[in-house]
Amino acid sequence: MHESEAMRPVPSPFAILALAFLAAFPAAAAAQARSAQEILAASDAIRNPGQPFGLTVMLAEFRSGAPGQTMALKVYSKEETGSGQYRSLLQFVEPQRDQGKLMMKTGNVLWFHDPGAGSTIRISPQQRLLGQASNGDVVTVNLAKDYSAILAGEEAVTDADRQKRDCWKLELKATSDSVTYWRVEYWVDKATDRPVKGRFYSETDRLLKTAFYRGYELQLGRDRPTETIIIDGIDTALVTRMKFSAYAYRDVPESWFQKDSLGRFRPE
């Protein structure tokens, strides 16, 4: 193993993956935002398989339009009983220098495992191993716990395919100090409840990332977005495309989500 690789931060794919799920779960809306809660819940149902699942994520980066790095990950995820937090295991398939490495996340507890070295390292939510860009964003995906939503209005927004969509615009505000995105603007198609776009802001109200959801296909029983396009809010020349495939409901044992199980991880 390369000396420095073990301490490389998780790639933007993780960040982006978080974004891909970020708006996918019901917000713990304030009482006055009941309609926003319902809209968001309907949108969540499109994004969220609702049962333990696995999928493959292919990532491609573009810098100033030119293709850059690619990456492949396998993701296994399930909702934690009680807390409603999502627990996830990510296995790196590509690039070759990282293949087989694992990252496990449950709540704010993250571990990184390198099977080649046999080492397992605790990392902070801000820290990411192995990778490319990250704004140190959360892997926390359960907005219901961390955000409250209000209906900010109705807008005709342009989707990634440059089509106008009549959308509900939702404003999500963090209710927990542990999240990286303190505010989210989120657009949901009025006709279909599909998520169209999200803009994610820092504590200082700086735009960190913009996400577009597209490529709706029948997956696990209903139409779900199979692509997310992420534009870096700070370096807007950096764009990452995530393609989701091989969706499958699968058994994801609770015992996977601890340090001691990572060395035994056998997904098949």
Added chain:
Amino acid sequence: MSRLATAALVVALAGSAAAQQAPPPKGAAGDADVDLIPDAALQSAAPGAPAAPARTSVPPLRGSVEAAAQALGWRSDPVLRAPGQDDPRTRLRTSLDLRAEGTLAPGLRGVLAHRFDLVLSEGQAVDDEHLQGSLREAYLSYRLAPDLHLDLGRVNQKDGAALGFNPADAFKANAVKVRVSEDPSVLRDARLGTVMLRGQALWDGGAIAALYAPRLDDGRGPPESLSLSPGLDRTNRQHRGQLKASQRLAQDLQPEVIVTFAEQESPRFGLSLTRAFGDAVVGYAEWSGGRRRGLVAQALREGERRRDLPPGTRPLVPSDTGEAVRSQAAIGLSLTTGFKLTMNAEYHFNEGGLTRSDWRRWVEAARASPLANGQFWLLRRFAGEGLEPVVRDSLFLRASWQEAFLRDLDLAALARINVYDGSAFAQVEAAYYLTGATTLTLTGNANFGHRTSELGTLRQHGSVQVKLTQHF
């Protein structure tokens, strides 16, 4: 080609893209966010779009090949000199690292990890003597039940949470056969496993394991360091047993407790825990303790075992050679900034190590007497091979900065500091990722300190290494 034409070409080639409508040209959308999306990102079949990753699963056989060239600098007038030490100005190394794992039968998996290093110092010719094999892992794992496992073979079990020193890790001593780096975290990763029979049960939020590691080679005589031998004299020189358990007590509190038994030694207890503080900070601590001799007594005993010293050798500097409850500990914090810089700071405590006054007396004795000099370097070697500090109190700092200045460039630096004399080992490293499989690394390190200090007494002043790694 204009963006407009490119977009048109994308659309033409994309043609039948399922469920996606042809996007209007850029600028027509009237949305600044959408205009930031390059056309290639909207269609994977577009010219210039990156190829899809070749794999969708992790292959059963993987590894890397390394080629490294190192230039070394040596002090010309050292106060002390280790017996038998060479001082080559250059060193070449090539390494092959292989790992294979797969299912052999339902519920039965096999794991094999082996590394070969060919290390040639200045003036040396290629010779079998310089080819070193490290069988890091070779074991079978049988799943008795979904969360109940049995392992048999050489297993690399690493415990503890710190980077620079792991008191809770009972299987680290003597397990590094080839020191390809002086970075403690790299040495930890590069070591040999221990032959053992291990059972482990897992449940939601907890685990328990029991193992037995037999004595397979009593280790009497010099270690088989320059050979392709499996090095059982390094890893299995005692009968040992261990019980390890962890249980989640709160969302972010899952301590690990370890008890290790070894023949002719008192049980040793270990504890390891980690905890996040906010989004960017992780704190970690590990401790081990039990009745044992101090570093000097242990080192002399090891010297007698290897027949470097006659039986009954007494330390030439008055030292506490009796057994007592002695602790080792490592406490650290990591902090990650928003610009991908992660910093670790650790304090290391080795109660059996040399105190400030011990160190001074040993240096004075070693300068005055060749016999004391021999003991002095023997105890330093013992601590080094045991992956533990030679002195009681020390600091370890590490910083790694991803995508530093360039997208494919990582920078890292570390320092191990003797708090008594201020001497330090420092290393800086730049890794450039030429491709997803190829990495070019430049490493420089140096020992700083007064000529009588811990790091200042080392003959090697520093080194620079360039290394090319190809993963497959």
